[in-house]
Amino acid sequence: MRLTVEPRDLTHYPFLKDSQEFLAARGIKIRDFTASTIGRKYLDAAIDRIVCAIDGKEIYPESQDVVADIATYVLARVLVSCVKDRNLIERLVRMEARRVYFYIHDEENEKLKNHVCETLGITFDLEKISVIKYVELTSTIREPKWRLINRDVDDGLVTISDDEQDILLRERIKFFFDSQLPLTIPLSVEHELMPWCDKITATLQERTFADFGVIDESAYPPCIQALIAGAAAGVNLSHSGRFATTTFLNNISMTPTQIVGVFARSPDFNPDMTLYQVDQITTHEYTTPACQTMLTHGICVNRDHLCDKITHPLNYYRSKKKLLERKHLRDEAKTLASSEKNISEKLK
Ligand code: SF4
Structure with a gap:
């Protein structure tokens, strides 16, 4: 039987298919955001989320409004895809990845944890993983100790310590977000979102100047x-x-x-x-x-x-x-x- 994810949990893991279904069930479409007051409020909140990422914040503070929290996650990804700035995308990926790691690491609901890990393409708490999976999961790690040649391989399985499982989980989450961005956004939507994109570009330039x-x-x-x-x-x-x-x-x-x-x-x-x-x-x-x-x-x-x-x-x-x-x-x-x-x- 399919797991029912509680709305509050969806804000922790807004990338789950369940979150999209949650918005769709309420008739919420990205295209409608610029046309309504509440939609524009969500777009402004999405900018706040992006600014948190630009400022290198560890985590984006959630509100009490489940729809708003999921919508800002989705809209932030749409907006950075429109801005097309690799540095900006990387910052958002870093923040979202840290946020999800934080929740998943302390997740007490085992069924939910497995459901989330399945979406991310990783199995949690595994002391041994297949060589194929190992190569896939470590493809973004440069340290020599992770090279297959430096690992204990037995019967096609690679041994992973507890600390290393944690590192693999972090890398997997980051890879998951990174590989999805930028999204392909229709030109008409890009055009509608231009005022919000301009605000993001201006903030980015301001911060870059303040930085350097x-x-x-x-x-x-x-x-x-x-x-x-x-x-x-x-x-x-x-x-x-x-x-x-x-x-x-x-x-x-x-x-x-x-x-x-x-x-x-x-x-x-x-x-x-x-x-x-x-x-x-x-x-x-x-x-x-x-x-x-x-x-x-x-x-x-x-x-x-x-x-x-x-x-x-x-x-x-x-x-x-x-x-x-x-x-x-x-x-x-x-x-x-x-x-x-x-x-x-x-x-x-
Ligand atoms: S700053 Fe330049 S010179 Fe210094 S270590 Fe890095 S690449 Fe080399």
Whole structure:
């Protein structure tokens, strides 16, 4: 017999088919949202949900209104799909995955837990899993200890510790959400949702600016400095070098035209073609590759002591900027103190 999921549980697991059926049974359709007051209220609440994700919140606070909680989950996914910003999608995926992990981990209703895990495509509490399933579940994990060659395999089964089951569950939930986005949204719906999408884009830009502030070239990580120096010296950058430079400069809020200027001295520089390529990357809002990927492509160069503390060039930039700002404040305080000393000595 099919399990009946309580409405409150649907807000914890809004991706279940039961949630869609719950909305459908009440005659709620996405297309109707912009046309009604309550629908527009849900759209505004969906923006709040997305802003929580942009701000890196661990979890989105639920209301007492089951329909609203399920609707904001659905609408948030629709809206980020319309905005088409990979970074934004990743943030929403991260938040939703953490939220679901939180509930499923402490779920006391075993039948419900199994039902949710079945939808996610994972079996909970399994000490051994088949090699095929293991490869599927670990495909997004990069640590060497997860490579099949480093595991105990017996009779086609891989042994998994309790801690590892937890990690697999987290990864599976994240993969589940990640693989579904962006959704394919009809152009007419995209058009109707444009005012809400514009609000999200504006918030994202505002937060990016607040995050990185005014561009400070002296805080660029060594790898990016080397790539820019190479471009300025007329070296033809590799595809990965161009991609890393463009995404980095875009992520710290440089405009496409300014980015094109960085490549202007490349031997094969073609302004239109370069602008087109830069636009392709900036429109999709790709994030700068992590240090590990930069290393793989041979463009992690001139590492310094700060590189030992970070795993991403953007984190390097953020930390270095803070260090430079603190140094600048200290220098200013020293200058002020010394000029005050000079004045008081002259007055003696
Ligand atoms: S460690 Fe990271 S930030 Fe440092 S040079 Fe390498 S890629 Fe750049």
